[in-house]
Amino acid sequence: MQTIDYKEFDKIELRVGTIIRSEFFEEAHKPAYKIWIDLGQEIGVKKSSAQITVHYTIENLIGRQVICVCNLKPRQIANFISEVLITGFLAKEGGIILAGVDKNVPNGSKLH
Template structure:
């Protein structure tokens, strides 16, 4: 699942804490990463292990500029796990992997600074 945002835009409208809590952001470990040649823009397909409760979920990510395919397996990432699945070309993306734009607007993955247990929820 990929969503594009304008990094030059101002802050989003104010929300209350319960709205924040409704977005389930978890940490998982990338267990497989494959090319996604059918994507319109360069992308990888990831399989991310979110621990025994959530399990392994798939997604499509446009991170090819900053994250070489051979560097991804074993890395931990943050993702929204409670959005509905989204069809991306021939594949279904089950989570929204999170990132920030670099100086050129290319995605840099959000990752914990130290290893943490898979499935941990952001707070």
């Protein structure tokens, strides 16, 4: 594993946001959702494409708080611009389990 110092880590904007909209991403090569996340007043609503269809439905994503990397360059996936990266972990049985918080915190809060 490569190590980094704190100064490098501090450049990564990890923030919490609430999923406010999701829909199936029909144009994606692998099963995915288009997701809109409210990241608070400072950042606003951002979009993300996420391959999380194994453990989540469109309906059960709404209202869920997730941890996002907010300062990656936007990435075009098919006809959709993904502006943030939603974080998660690979599950033992496959698919991604979202990283989140166990109690609600204000949207846009930075991970420390």
